[in-house]
Structures are given as C-alpha cells and as structure tokens.
Amino acid sequence: MNSIKLVKKMLLSIVVPVYNEEDNVEKFYEEVIKAIQTIDMDYEIIFVDDGSKDATPLMLSRLTQLDEHVRALILARNFGHQLAITCGMDHAQGDAVITMDGDLQHPPMMIPDLVKKWQEGYEVVQTIRLATDDANLLKRMTSKWYYKIINAISQVDIVPGGSDFRLIDRKVLETFMLFREHDRFIRGMMGDIGYKRTMIQFVAPPRYAGKSKFSPRKMLRFALDGITAYSTMPLRASLYVGLLSGLLSVLLIIHVLYCKLVGTAAPGWATTMIVVSLVGGLQLIFLGIIGEYIGRIFEEVKRRPLYWIRAELGHHRK
Template identity: 75%
Template sequence: MSVVVPVYNEQLNIEKFYEEVTRAIQSINMNYEIIFVDDGSRDSTPLLLSRLTQQDDHVRAFILARNFGHQLAITCGMDHAAGDAVITMDGDLQHPPVMIPDLVQKWREGYDVVQTVRQATDDADFFKKTTSKWYYKLLNAVSPVHITPGGSDFRLVDKRVMETFKLFREHDRFIRGMIGGIGYKQTSISFIAPKRFAGQSKFSVRKMMHFALDGITAYSKIPLRISFYVGMVSGFFSVLMILHVLYCDFMGEATPGWTTTMVVVCLLGGLQLIFIGVIGEYIGRIFEEVKQRPLYWLRAELGKNKK
C-alpha cells in the first residue's frame, strides 16, 4: 500500500503524522510506503523529511522545485506510488490515520474507490461551513458529474483506478471531481475532522476561491451557456427599449431620459464585463494547456522504494 501525503510548511506536524500513520498501517499487516510530497515549503519540512527517509526505508519524499499547489502535489505522489492501493491524505492530522484500516477493509471487500466524506470539522468557522455547503450545491447544479458534499482528498483508490487517473494530465485539477467521475466501484465512509494538531491552515481565501473556480470550470460549460442566454435576453429587451424610444419620439412624448439611459448602460456594460471575464477564464485555461508544460518538476527525490 502507498500513502501519499502532500505537505507545505508542516514542520510541526510531520513527525506526529508519521508516527500515527505508521502505527495505523502496521495494524493491518501490509507492505507499505509513505510518500511525502513537499510543495515548496519554506520551513524545515524538507530537512525533517530527509531525516525520516534515512531512518525508515518505508518513507520516500519528493521535493518539488517550487509551490505548485495542493492538487498537483497529490498528483506527483500518485504518479510515483507503487502500491496495489493508494491512500491520499493531508499531513495536518485532520484526516485521521486511524481510519486507514477502515479504508483498506472496504477495498478488500471489492471497492475500487473508497471516498471519505467530512460530516463536520471541529475548528471550522461559520463562514467556511456556509460557503462549503453552497459551493457544492452550485457545483452539482452546473456539473454533469456528481460531487459528494463534504468529499475530501482523503481516499483510497485501487491500482486499476490509478492507471486510469494517470491518463488525465490537465493542469487545472479538481481531483475530487476527477475521481468521482472516473467510474469503477465506489463507496464512501463518513468522518468528523478533528482540529489541526499544530500550526495554521495554509488554505487561504484566495486559494479557496481559485480551487472553487477550478472545480466549476473543469467540469462544466454552463457558465458560457449562461452568458449566451443572458446575452439573448438582454438583446431582446434592448430591442423593446428601442421600439419604446421610437414610439415616444413618434408620439412627440420624448423627454430627456438620463436616468433610464444610465441604468441601461450600466446594466449592459456590467453584464458584458462579467461575461467577458467568464470567457477569458476558459481561454486562460486553454492557454495553459496548449503550452504542454509538465505538471510539476522536482528539486530532489529522497529515500528508496521498498516493495
């Protein structure tokens, strides 16, 4: 079994996480490897990972050349995983290692994907809970692929699923949707995420917004279609406005309409800017893909694969 762990400035959590994951894996009597992917940390995380790889042959570490983001860090670990089953999880202990035996049991029962579903998070504030709830409602409303509300990047996937996943090489990744729509036999397990063991979340509001936008644009063209339909409706009302103006002029009732003019100009101008932005977002993603650059590149690879 391979356990893939993306980390970014997690020097306070690494050793505790390693201890708990090792204990959980050894309880199920499987050969294993723990793959840490350092996503351009600026603290002592790489040094701690180097020490762990020297102490334990089960540990491997990939040090990315810069910060590529959480989803690409996961991808790097999955690309290099050698296990018959691969578990991805975060290194802040909010994905409980004690659940690993439960994931493996479901896999042994014949499931190819075992997804965990977060019912609640102990340290989540009202804003995060509310935005998460409505984000999943919006995402499922516009996406042909159903994304389980509360789904996390804590999951187990079979080697067959991994081989299929490796064929997906888009840069702007939303792995929850990719795995959710990949097929195979899937099931889920619920959990309550505990507080972080130490440190603060690196998932800022800006990163959260970018991640949310990736999820919508990666799986739906509906924003583009909405732009088209709203444009059609706006055009229809513009024609009605023109007919109204011509009628008033013909009847000699034309009066200075500064307010009406400003409302119409501001409304249509605002809509045009919004939809140009939507179109630009998709064009920007096309631009990134056609360059065909690698998803990530490494600064160092530590440890050895023990099969």
C-alpha cells in the same frame, strides 16, 4: 526436499502532500505507523513537499533516513495541493493508494477501515467529511453551497463533504494517470472516473499544529477550477443573459420610438446612463467568464510538465 514459496505481501502506498508543516510531520508519521501496524500489508509513505519555506524538507530527510519505508519528493517550487497529490500518485507503487493531508485532519486511525473496504472488493473508498471541528460558520456555508452549485451545473456527481482523503485500487490509479490537465479538481476527476466505490463518513478534528495554508484566494481558485473543469454552464448562461439583454434592448427601443411619435419623449439622460451601465457591466462579466476558459486553454496548449522535482529522498521500492 519441498521448496517453500514465499508469498509477497500486498503493498499500500500513502501519499501525503505537505506545505510548511514542520510542526505536524513527525506527529503525523507516528500516527500513521500506529495505524499501519494493524494491517497485514507492506507499506510506503510518500511525502510530497510542495515548496515549503520552513524546516519541513529537513524533517522529511530525517524520516527517510530513519525508516526505509518513507520517501520524500521535494518539488522545485509551490505547485499547489492538487498537483502535489498528483506527483505522489505518479510515484506510488502500491496495490492500493491512500491520499491524505499531513495536518492530522484526515485521521490516520481510519486507514485500516479504508483498507478493509478495499479488501471487500471496492476499488474507490471515498471519505465524506460530516463536519470539521475548527471550521467557522462562513466556511461551512460556502462549502455547502459550492457543492450544491457545482452539482447543479455539472454532469459529474460530487458528494458534498467529499475530500482528498481516499483509497484507490491500482487499476484506478493507472486510469487516473491518463488524465494530465493542469488545472486539476481531483474530487471531480474521481467522481468522473467510475469504478466500484463506497463511502466512509468522519468528523475532521482540528489541525494538530499550525494554520491552514488554504487562503481565501486559494480556495476561490480551487472552486473556479472545479467549475470550469466540469461545466460549460457559465458560458451558456452568458449566452442566455445576452439574449435576454438583447430582447430587453429591442423593447426599450420600441418604447423610445413610441414616446417620440406621441411627443412625450423626455431628455432621457438617466435612462441612457442606466442602460449603458447595465449593458457595459454585463459585457465585462461575460468577458471575464470567457477569459477564465481561454486562460485554461492557454495553459493546456503549452503542454508544460505538471510539476518538476528538485530532489528525491529515500529508497525507491522494487
């Protein structure tokens, strides 16, 4: 009697960070299930609750009870979007892993397209956001110029419009898990990590419900993390401007001595105040830049865990 050998399906992990998304979670889950049904793969959906203060954890608990493919990691507090993604990736068991936001601005209908590219042999399938339907002019312009600046001062090529909606192969995930810095800019890390990649473009629809949790303060912090993580140019610029300032000071001293010798020296109060204010302001700016880098060094040398989990819900797949 011939034995029948069962072939185990490949596993797809979908990592979804959520923060106060009680109005989006169920709709997102429904749309993901519709998309996954067209793929011949087993799957797990890993929600990472980033310290929500609304009913999001309760809704995730309900989903884990209804569907054994759903897992939920409830973080002890809010650690931020990038660390929430990292937590989900650390716990993903799939042969391929997709990271995406839970507000439906990363369309679940694109999941089959990402998987198809992966099956063609690509190890990183990066989505490129051409536009966001509900983004205002200020956000579009700041995003455009931010990518121009970071690519100009960094050695890592970060594609404008790149998002945290991507698929990566298991081998890429294992490499990514070796990177354990606290101040994370995952778009830059993925640009630096290499491997065979391709891109898929999309237009981000408006949020299904609720408001964006990325406040201007969080966006500024995220931008600074990207710059300081992948460029020392601000420090070098401080040196160059300091040298220029020193040269101008020498020229000013020569000018003052000349005026003194020919007897045309004025009382000079205004000139003194201008120079002192200019140099003092530059010093404060440069000290602030240096402080940003020192602060990040301080966080890293403490070697604290990136995150800690209050509760794990759902079935751990084997």
